[in-house]
Amino acid sequence: MSTGELELDRIKRLLPQWVEASRRLTAEGKVASYIPELSKSPREALGIFIMSASGDSVSGGDCGFGFTLQSISKVFTLILALMDHGEAHVFAKVGMEPTGDNFNSMLKLELVEPGIPFNPLINAGAIAVSSMIGGDSPHEKSARILRFFRELANSDTLDYDIDVYRSESETGHHNRSLAYYLKGNGVIADDVEDVLDVYFRHCSVKATCSDLARMALVLACGGADPLTGKRLIPRRYVQIAKTFMVTCGMYNASGEFAINVGLPAKSGVSGGILTMVPGRYGIGVIGPALNPKGNSVAGVHLLETLSAKLDWSMF
Template sequence: MADLQDILYSIYREIQPRIGEGKVADYIPELAKVDPRQFGMAVLTVDGKIYCVGDADVAFSIQSISKVFTLTLALGKIGEGLWKRVGREPSGSAFNSIVQLEHEAGIPRNPFINAGAIAVTDVVMAGHEPREAIGELLRFVRYLADDESVTIDQTIARSETATGFRNFALANFMKSYRNIQHPVDHVLGVYFHQCALSMSCEQLAHAGLFLAARGSNPLTGHSVVSPKRARRINALMLMCGHYDGSGDFAYNVGLPGKSGVGGGILAVAPGIASIAVWSPGLNKVGNSLLGSVALELLAARTGWSIFGD
């Protein structure tokens, strides 16, 4: 295999003429202001080497990628009991669908669609005031990234709160089925703040490294989750991490991944590396258009797909 940095440069050269393609998420006013002409990629291997191209050091709103970290926290709190409240199946519907939620009696299809992530946030809040729950999540992500400079973008959190009517509908609907236990406005306050986590590709690759290394961070020696739990989180990312584009992503890239409407994608090559890519322009199902292309090229040029070369 060619040198990993050379592979990243070759991907960057190939993608450069297309930078700016796709449509930024405009239903969150603050995200609509982001310049789409940006692209960054960072690959952190389990032996601690990092390779970067483009805007890999520029912080962006990770949005739904944060759901991986809240899921990890929730599993740490109540373990397999979580699956009484959230399913583990691909949704096949829009990430904010209320129709599916009604059909399935208030049990969201998986933890990565909005309703599922809101239920997970409700679990994380147990015993906490909203401010404490936000603080716990921020400390956890800083611990995973081994970086105290990770922050929450308050402007984006406010923007989401002001426009999150459908999320309020989803949460109230689950509340009617007793699948939300805290006040809806408290749960959504935490949820909007977790989505407003601001990280660079480099920081995000560090935060996801435990999923590539059987549940432990090989750089710090910290054990985060058991190998079995890391494997199961990866399985959920592969099946459900890209909304109703998850099948396409598995088909083309073949790696567990989680996207966010800020244009970021966290991908995992188990046993090899954690990968973060960011390009704000989205495709029609809400995943980073060029981020998906870059990961497909990376998988093809490294042979990292979990399904083989």
């Protein structure tokens, strides 16, 4: 057996006990309720799917049920905007720095000149990025995003969860305030409701852990799908995205995650986490019970265990 095969064999043997050890932490978390539809998620659920660059996979726990991408989608809309317009255009409207604030905070927009979002993975930044997706209408922009997501996941089954989309749209008052502030600052030029429609839709794309793992694998392999040989993303844009994932991907717990796990990652308030071992694995995790920072409490613990046991940290 190769080294990679030996490691996968070890993961297969030990993953069930690691999952169950982490599952106990779900009792400490809370399912997101500020988007009402998300409150229906099973609090005790925990699942993981790991896919290798050779196409082998290992899964554990409740990895079969669907959940919405939420903020995980921001990684890929950033990449699509970069592919549409290039770095100079995108980063004239969105910064490159962590905030240290909550993902939906308006504080830095008001305090720091010139009033652009600090990075593309907080809500304000992702709303600005959504306005940069190429297309003549919100429908066309959203259709392009969904096609891109499907190509990365190698799956035509990815689609919108209309109930979650409606729930987000009907209750997204804070995001509307962010968007109107951006409009007032000249960061977005399009109609605010049109931009928010694109944003709410890409957050509400429904996927599974295996979809996340395949999308992560493309990033892990520098933008090329190792299972088809097709380059889907320029390498430079993957480098940018992975850097943001390390510095900003786990909200204002990104530094802690970098120390304890040491892998690029992006979480969402549905409880999903997309992460990877560069060059080797794409990983998708779901655990709807969240810690106070908005990350899956059991999912983070499970990734901490895997990284420690398998020496996965990049640092």
